[in-house]
Amino acid sequence: MKNILTLILILSSFIIAQKNSIEKKVDALLSKMTIEEKIGQMTQVDLDAIKQNPDHVTKYSLGSLLCGGNTEIDDISPKGWAKAYEYYQGLALKTRLKIPILFGIDAVHGHNNVEGATIFPHNIGLGASRNEKLVEKVARITALEVKGTGMQWAFAPCVAVARNERWGRTYESFGENPELSKLLGSAAVKGLQTNNLASSTSVLASVKHYAGDGGTTNGKDQGNTECDMKTMREIYLAPYIDAIKAGAKNIMVSYSSWNGLKMHGNKYLLTDVLKKEFGFKGFLVSDWAAIDQLGKDYKEDIEKSINAGLDMIMIPNGPNQDNNYIQFIHYLKELVEEGKVPIERINDAVKRILTVKFEMNLFNNYKVDKKLTSKIGSKEHRKVARDAVRQSLVLLKNDNKVLPLSKDLKRIHVTGKAADSIGYQCGGWTISWQGNSGNVISGGTTVLQAIKNTVSKNTQITSSLDGSGAEGSDVCVVVVGEKPYAEMFGDREDLSLSKDDIATIEKAKSSGVPVVVILFSGRPMIITDQISKVDAFIAAWLPGTEGQGIADVLFGGFKPVGKLPHSWPKSMQQIPINVGDKNYDPLFPYGFGLTY
Structure with a gap:
């Protein structure tokens, strides 16, 4: 105990001495500065x-x-x-x-x-x-x-x-x-x-x-x-x-x-x-x-x-x-x-x-x-990002334990405009201010590619943009989401899924195979009708470049642990909705999240 107290005193003395030293340096420099130089320090230019x-x-x-x-x-x-x-x-x-x-x-x-x-x-x-x-x-x-x-x-x-x-x-x-x-x-x-x-x-x-x-x-x-x-x-x-x-x-x-x-x-x-x-x-x-x-x-x-x-x-x-x-x-x-x-x-x-x-x-x-x-974009850095993706996913629905998927299925159909798009995964503030729906940055892995990387060599992966072609597959994975946006251009009066996304989910469901939906979004969306029709639903938010983390959860390499950081509304009429509201009746409550 005596040694610990001595160490604390030494560290405290060092911190105080360092602080005093910086104060002296600042005062000395400030005393040399003209008003123009002072104002220059207060100026940040793009x-x-x-x-x-x-x-x-x-x-x-x-x-x-x-x-x-x-x-x-x-x-x-x-x-x-x-x-x-x-x-x-x-x-x-x-x-x-x-x-x-x-x-x-x-x-x-x-x-x-x-x-x-x-x-x-x-x-x-x-x-x-x-x-x-x-x-x-x-x-x-x-x-x-x-x-x-x-x-x-x-x-x-x-x-x-x-x-x-x-x-x-x-x-x-x-x-x-x-x-x-x-x-x-x-x-x-x-x-x-x-x-x-x-x-x-x-x-x-x-x-x-x-x-x-x-x-x-x-x-x-x-x-x-x-x-x-x-x-x-x-x-x-x-x-x-x-x-x-x-x-x-x-x-x-x-x-x-x-x-x-x-x-x-x-x-x-x-x-x-x-x-x-x-x-x-x-x-x-x-x-x-x-x-x-x-x-x-x-x-x-x-x-x-x-x-x-x-x-x-x-x-x-x-x-x-x-x-x-x-x-x-x-x-x-x-x-x-x-x-x-x-x-x-x-x-x-x-x-x-x-x-x-x-x-x-x-x-x-x-x-x-x-x-x-x-080391920018290195494997060790991407490994941390992949783990962050896995831990961020929130499983909202999993009827009949559709998830996790087997890596040995005969055929998996992957569809939706966001399935093979790094831009949708990343959202705004990615290379450009508002982001972009294309493959805006190199080095990442889309959901489609991540699924291909994960399944057995005997599993066939087919794909489409609009939900078509799922007939006869063992499961259809639908990836939909908001087009990228950032400040000033992201405010919305209606948070319903786009007509294209709704149509894609409907077409996939009409194939008669189990349907798993992955949603990329910067907030809870109005999904009440769509989630009632599909077998499983994952809120993936805006996960960034490492789509392999999504495949880790889809195929059971990592059990879902994410919990909703926002109450999920049933309709636009409920927004704003926050935990603690007097008439609190969300589609999913704050903190909700299933696992396997």
């Missing part, structure tokens, strides 16, 4: 906006660059991204004070802008797994692949608590219960950052979107969350407290409003609650051009957002567009000179940003590790 004038990274002492959803370079291979990172980081190191840039990217289910990367299930699927160790491992692999391209900042995890499935970002949430977001959001932070931000394999997590973005009226993206402070705290703020305890050093602010006030201008929630009450010591970053929504005057938008507590502003516009990064820098300097933004607020913001950069050991640890580059 790569598309800067690529015509790359020297502006040096000229304006920019603190950060990002690659937004559709921002890509010509060569999106791991080596191509690494080369681009090195080029822009090199420009930052030519500045007078040689402060490295933080390079951020939307790595929300793997390093999803990179060709050949490992793509994991979206958060809704990880929520079904209920497994924080698995989520931490997924985030760890994501961090390794992000660092393999040199970048050091992943805009993840999203800890929104999605309370209305109409919302097009439901799949970015772990589920309808704040306990899930608390548990799994914290695990993701730990996986990305490890216990040591200075590690060469750690990346900065960005916990998002603060706050209430999952509770907007009618599930409207960038809408208005209407609730009292008690509800805000219990449902929407709770995950941030746990994320901060897990070591979160960056939080991204939400587009949404709370009772009519835009979050980007809400000083009470950003400064009084988050920074003061919750003790958040990291820095706040805006969402993509989000401060522009505060009003019609860009200069006033800057004043409101910085005074509310924003530390870094994400700016997608270049010099030839309105509300661009040069205007931001110019206006913010004017606001300081006019006394409308206190210099103390500027110093606080820059101090927070620099502190994180020193905690990340960014001044010494900014080079690309080519060993990590070579």
